[in-house]
Amino acid sequence: MSLITRRRLITGLGYTALAGTAGGLAVSPAFRDLVLKGGETLSYNTHRLVGRDALVREYSEAEMSPDFRTNGSTAGSTDEWLAGRDNGFANWQLGVSGLVAQPAQFSLDALRSMPARTQITRHDCVEGWSAIGKWTGVPLSEVLERVQPKPNANYVVFRCADRMGLSLYYESIDMVDAYHPQTILAYGMNDQTLPVGHGAPIRLRVERQLGYKNAKYIMQIELVESLDGIAGGKGGYWEDRGYEWYAGI
Amino acid sequence: MTASAEHTPATGGDRVYRHRTGTRLWHWTTVLTFVVMLMSGLMIFNAHPRLYWGQYGANPDYAWMEIGNDDRRGYLRVGNIDVTTTGVLGINNTQDGELTARAFPWWSTIPSNYNLARARLWHLTFAWVLALTMTAYLIGTLFGRHRRDLLPAKGEARPGHIWRDIKDHARLRFPRGEAAARYNILQKLTYLTVLLVLFPGMILTGLTMSPNLNAKLPFLLDLFGGRQSARSLHFIFAFGLVGFVVIHLVMVVLAGPINEVRSMLTGWFRLPKEKDQ
Numbered sequence: 001m002s003l004i005t006r007r008r009l010i011t012g013l014g015y016t017a018l019a020g021t022a023g024g025l026a027v028s029p030a031f032r033d034l035v036l037k038g039g040e041t042l043s044y045n046t047h048r049l050v051g052r053d054a055l056v057r058e059y060s061e062a063e064m065s066p067d068f069r070t071n072g073s074t075a076g077s078t079d080e081w082l083a084g085r086d087n088g089f090a091n092w093q094l095g096v097s098g099l100v101a102q103p104a105q106f107s108l109d110a111l112r113s114m115p116a117r118t119q120i121t122r123h124d125c126v127e128g129w130s131a132i133g134k135w136t137g138v139p140l141s142e143v144l145e146r147v148q149p150k151p152n153a154n155y156v157v158f159r160c161a162d163r164m165g166l167s168l169y170y171e172s173i174d175m176v177d178a179y180h181p182q183t184i185l186a187y188g189m190n191d192q193t194l195p196v197g198h199g200a201p202i203r204l205r206v207e208r209q210l211g212y213k214n215a216k217y218i219m220q221i222e223l224v225e226s227l228d229g230i231a232g233g234k235g236g237y238w239e240d241r242g243y244e245w246y247a248g249i
Numbered sequence: 250m251t252a253s254a255e256h257t258p259a260t261g262g263d264r265v266y267r268h269r270t271g272t273r274l275w276h277w278t279t280v281l282t283f284v285v286m287l288m289s290g291l292m293i294f295n296a297h298p299r300l301y302w303g304q305y306g307a308n309p310d311y312a313w314m315e316i317g318n319d320d321r322r323g324y325l326r327v328g329n330i331d332v333t334t335t336g337v338l339g340i341n342n343t344q345d346g347e348l349t350a351r352a353f354p355w356w357s358t359i360p361s362n363y364n365l366a367r368a369r370l371w372h373l374t375f376a377w378v379l380a381l382t383m384t385a386y387l388i389g390t391l392f393g394r395h396r397r398d399l400l401p402a403k404g405e406a407r408p409g410h411i412w413r414d415i416k417d418h419a420r421l422r423f424p425r426g427e428a429a430a431r432y433n434i435l436q437k438l439t440y441l442t443v444l445l446v447l448f449p450g451m452i453l454t455g456l457t458m459s460p461n462l463n464a465k466l467p468f469l470l471d472l473f474g475g476r477q478s479a480r481s482l483h484f485i486f487a488f489g490l491v492g493f494v495v496i497h498l499v500m501v502v503l504a505g506p507i508n509e510v511r512s513m514l515t516g517w518f519r520l521p522k523e524k525d526q
Contacts (some may be wrong), residue, residue, distance in 0.1 A: 007270050011516075014274040022281055036367075039374030051465035059304065067309035122305060122476065124364065124460050128297035129307035130476050208461040242366035248461030249373055 044246040052176050056207040059120045065131040068123075068190070070197035073169065076161030076217040087202040094143075094185075098157070099221035101148035108187065108201050114138040117184050125211040126238075126247065135205050136188030141179045143221070149175075153223035157230060158204055161217040164237055170213040172227055172235040172245070173206055182207045185218065210247035212238045261426040262520035268516045272395065275386045276513055282382070285375045287360040290487060291352075298352035304475035313481070316352035323350075356519065380452050387444065398432060399441060405434045423504050425478035426523040439493065447489045454483040471511055 024031040076082065086094040093105040118136040140156070156178045160169040177183055185202045187194050194200045199216025206213050213236070227233060232240025239245045259265050268276075299312035306312070315326045316338045321337025325332045336342075341354035344361055355361040359371050390396055404410060415433050417423070424433055430515035432440065456462050457469040473479040501509045505521070512518035 011270050011273065014270070015277070018274070018277055018281065036370040036374050039370065039377055042377050043373065047461045053463035056460065057467055057470060063304055065305045065307065065310070069307050069309055080492075082281075097476065118285045122460075122463075124458075125297070126369070128293065128480060129299070129301075130305045131307045132305045208464050210460060212481070242364070242370075244366075244369065244373075249459040 023070075034159060040215050040244045040246055043249050047246075047248050053180070055182055056121055059122065059132050061120065061134070064120060064134060064190070068131045068198075069129075071125065071211070072216070073162035073164060074197045077163045077223055078161045078168070078219070080219065081161035081217060083165045084201065085107040085196065092201055094202065094218065094221065096143060096147045096221045096223075098224050099150040099153035101150060102146070104147050111138050111143075111185060111187060111202065112241070114142045117181070118188075119182055119184070119205070119207070121182070121205070121207045123211055123214065126243065134190050135186040136186065136191075137184035137202065137205065138188035139181060140183045140185055140204075141181070143185065144178060147168065147223075149223050152225045155224050155227055156233070157222040157224055157227070157235075158218050159220035159222065160215050161219050167231065167237060167240075169215060169237045170231060171204065171213055171237070172224075172230075173204075173209070173213065177206050177208065180206075180208070208248055212236070212243065213247050259427050259430060259520055261520050263520050264517050265430045265520060266516050267430055267518035268510050269395070271386070271389060273513055273516060275382060278378070278382050282375050282379045283494070285359060285371055286379060287487060287491065288357060289368045289371035289375070292358035292360065292363070293365065293372060294484065295352045295358065295363060296365045300481040301477040302474070302481060303477050306471070306477035306480075314484075317425045318350050374454075376455060379448075383448050383452065387449075390444070399437055399444070401434055401437055407438070410434060411438075421503060424523070426519065429520050430518065439496075443490065443493050447486050447493065448478070450486045451483065451490065453487065454479040458483065 021035075025035060052076050076085070079094075084090075089108050092108055093178060094107075094111065095103070095105050097103045115138065116136060117139050118134065120132060120134045122130050122132045124130045144156075153175065155172045155174060157172045160171075162169045173183070182205070184205045186199075186205050187202050189195060189198050192201065199218070203216040204214050204218060224230070227235040227245075231237070234240045235245045236243075298307070298316040299306075300314040301307075301310055301312055313328060316334070317324060317326070318335075318339040321335070321340060322333055323337070323341065325334045325338050329373075337354060338352060340348065340350055343349050344355045345485075351363060358368070360367050411434055417520065418435055423429070453469060454473055456466065457473050458476055463470055463476070469479070470476065472484040473482055508519050508521075
């Protein structure tokens with residue numbers, strides 16, 4: 001008889017938990033938000049626990065998309081960026097500041113003279129489509145080495161020149177992705193200078209995350225301890241509008 | 250599913266304990282998870298209602314399947330076959346009755362408005378529930394007593410036996426008496442396909458779409474022939490599961506819905522009476 005009792009107890013508890021979860025999701029917005037946050041937290045922690053340094057596949061030239069579409073904004077809109085576009089970004093400077101020992105400015109030529117990396121990788125948009133392109137740029141780690149991040153720097157924030165509505169685009173990544181060998185500031189695409197539609201003069205390639213993390217039209221890089229207080233506080237333009245900060249899925 | 254505890258064989262009209270606690274809890278958890286996954290998945294699909302084969306695929310590339318609209322006509326196109334679906338697919342009404350250009354209509358998606366961010370939160374949270382419960386269930390089944398319920402018994406896998414079972418199903422002649430306490434061969438083959446092909450395929454193609462997991466598990470890209478192929482297969486497996494659910498529900502209704510649902514809730518099933526009883 002004890003078997004029946006235990007079985008009934010387990011069944012009862014199981015059904016109660018199941019009905020409670022379903023009911024809570026249906027009626028309580030707070031409970032819903034709490035549960036729905038769980039997936040991103042679990043994915044981020046799991047992805048950082050196992051294989052955090054793994055490289056994405058690099059494709060051959062034959063596997064490249066014949067036509068790599070643009071999306072999001074297709075040009076910058078700040079005065080500084082517009083002036084740069086008109087003179088080939090000759091006076092453009094990438095400022096790197098925040099929690100670093102040596103804040104610095106880098107011209108496009110300075111970035112081009114640093115060790116370069118070329119990679120043919122797949123760009124995955126959050127909407128579902130993919131395109132394969134060839135990117136040339138300087139590894140972000142090379143830039144970070146020159147500015148010496150402080151120990152309390154947890155995130156790298158990219159401030160951009162394109163506007164979505166009234167807001168300037170921005171993005172952020174953690175230090176694991178920042179130092180990943182395939183994370184580059186790309187100034188070239190498909191053996192050409194990076195086109196305006198794809199983020200000239202430089203865009204981020206953070207290959208293990210979705211398209212919206214790969215910020216275009218970068219003007220400033222800032223190292224911070226916390227994302228609170230920057231724009232909507234969620235670490236990116238789309239993140240402030242409900243998308244996951246960790247877009248590795 | 251266990252045989253009746255008594256030593257005398259059960260006959261029509263007897264109550265038998267047919268579904269164990271684990272199976273029943275897993276069943277209802279999967280019902281909830283599947284509904285959330287499917288409906289949030291349809292909303293995610295709405296963000297880019299085109300499917301491709303290969304490593305890449307975007308608007309300039311050929312889509313083998315597309316839900317779209319032109320000239321206020323909604324359509325579903327598969328290869329060269331184009332079906333007008335105005336009102337349901339491609340063009341349909343929002344919850345407020347406003348005509349909108351959207352692949353799947355509001356009543357089939359979570360959330361019911363267009364919200365990719367929110368749909369992804371639902372989908373990628375419940376993906377954990379599905380993957381963990383499915384893995385636990387498969388391991389439990391593989392190493393537990395439930396395996397014997399699902400694997401074909403001696404002689405059952407013979408073409409002759411399968412053919413007879415197909416004919417019986419077609420005539421809506423379902424097992425009665427003691428035989429109704431066990432799965433028949435068509436049920437076994439269906440459940441095995443769902444458990445060993447559709448659900449694992451669903452989970453693995455889902456993992457293949459993650460750029461980070463591509464780095465950790467590159468063999469998945471080779472297994473499915475690229476991220477866009479995996480996305481297409483994810484969709485195909487999903488509709489394979491929808492097909493299964495439809496047939497499953499029809500069979501429950503035909504076999505006696507109260508008895509069947511009660512047995513999946515309490516475990517106890519009343520055997521249908523024999524013809525001569």
